[in-house]
Amino acid sequence: MKTAFVTGASAGFGAAICRQLIADGYRVIGGARRADKLAQLEQELGENFIPLTLDVTDPASLDAxxxxxxxxxxxxxxLVNNAGLALGIERAQHADAQNWECMIATNITGLAMVTHKILPGMVAANAGLIINIxxxxxxxPYPGGNVYGASKAFVKQFSLNLRADLAGTRVRVTNIEPGLCSGTEFSMVxxxxxxxxxxxxxxxxxxxxxxxxxxxVSWIAGQxxxxxxxxxEIMPVAQTYSALSVARNL
Structure with missing residues (x-):
C-alpha cells in the first residue's frame, strides 16, 4: 500500500484529498493544526488515515x-503540499503587515520546508510525487492580491525549479493552480x-x-x-480573465 502525506488536511481541499486518496487505496497521513478536526477525519476514514498534528510555520512542530x-x-x-491561506483583500498600501508575514510563513516557507524534509527520502527511493497546490x-494579478498572489507565484516557480533539480531521478512534481473555489474555509478566513x-x-x-x-489530485497520482x-490550471466555466485596468485623468 502506498502512503500519501497531505498538509492542511483538516478541512476543505485537504480533507477532500484525504478522502479521495483513501478511496484510491492509499494510506494517508493527514497533517494539520486542528487535532479535533483530524480526530473526526480519523473516525470517518478509519485505520488508513493517520492524523498528525502539524503547524507548517513552526520548525519544532515540523521536526516532530x-x-x-x-x-x-x-x-x-x-506529498500534497496543500496547507496555505489568504488574509485580507486590501490594496498593498493599506494591508496589515502581520497578514503578509503569515501568508509568507505558510504559503512559502512552510511549503518549502515540508518539501525539504520529505524530498531526500523520495530521491533515495528514486520514486515519488510532489503535488503543490x-x-x-x-x-x-488583481487588486488586493499582492502578497497572496506573490506567494503562489513562488509555488509555481519552486515547482518548476524542483523539476530542474530532479533531472535524472524518477521523482515527479506538479503544481495545481485552481481558480474560484467554494465549499472551503478559504474565503471566510x-x-x-x-x-x-x-x-x-x-x-x-x-x-x-x-x-x-x-x-x-487522484488523476495526477494515477498517471x-x-x-x-x-x-x-483549473477555473470554473463561470470565471475567466479580466480586462487590463486603465486609470484615466491621473
Missing part, C-alpha cells in the same frame, strides 16, 4: 511530525469571517469544489511513472 513519520517506517510516495493568483461578503462572492456562481480538486504533469 517528520520524526514521527520516519519512526513509522512509512516511505512517502505522494498553487493558485491562478500566481499567474494573474480571507474576508475575516464576513459571511455576507463570502455569500456575495459565490452568489449565482457554480465554482470549483473541493472534490474537483481531489479528483484532479504512469514516466508521465509528469508539470502544471494544471
Amino acid at each position: 511530525a517528520v520524526a514521527l513519520i520516519h519512526d513509522s517506517s512509512l516511505p512517502i510516495d505522494v 498553487g493558485s491562478i493568483a500566481g499567474t494573474y 480571507r474576508l475575516g469571517g464576513n459571511h455576507e461578503a463570502v455569500a456575495a462572492l459565490y452568489k449565482d456562481v457554480d465554482a470549483i469544489s473541493p472534490q474537483d480538486l481531489a479528483n484532479t 504512469p511513472d514516466h508521465v509528469n504533469i508539470n502544471s494544471l
Whole structure:
C-alpha cells in the first residue's frame, strides 16, 4: 500500500484529498493544526488515515511530525503540499503587515520546508510525487492580491525549479493552480469571517469544489511513472480573465 502525506488536511481541499486518496487505496497521513478536526477525519476514514498534528510555520512542530513519520517506517510516495491561506483583500498600501508575514510563513516557507524534509527520502527511493497546490493568483494579478498572489507565484516557480533539480531521478512534481473555489474555509478566513461578503462572492456562481480538486489530485497520482504533469490550471466555466485596468485623468 502506498502512503500519501497531505498538509492542511483538516478541512476543505485537504480533507477532500484525504478522502479521495483513501478511496484510491492509499494510506494517508493527514497533517494539520486542528487535532479535533483530524480526530473526526480519523473516525470517518478509519485505520488508513493517520492524523498528525502539524503547524507548517513552526520548525519544532515540523521536526516532530517528520520524526514521527520516519519512526513509522512509512516511505512517502505522494506529498500534497496543500496547507496555505489568504488574509485580507486590501490594496498593498493599506494591508496589515502581520497578514503578509503569515501568508509568507505558510504559503512559502512552510511549503518549502515540508518539501525539504520529505524530498531526500523520495530521491533515495528514486520514486515519488510532489503535488503543490498553487493558485491562478500566481499567474494573474488583481487588486488586493499582492502578497497572496506573490506567494503562489513562488509555488509555481519552486515547482518548476524542483523539476530542474530532479533531472535524472524518477521523482515527479506538479503544481495545481485552481481558480474560484467554494465549499472551503478559504474565503471566510480571507474576508475575516464576513459571511455576507463570502455569500456575495459565490452568489449565482457554480465554482470549483473541493472534490474537483481531489479528483484532479487522484488523476495526477494515477498517471504512469514516466508521465509528469508539470502544471494544471483549473477555473470554473463561470470565471475567466479580466480586462487590463486603465486609470484615466491621473
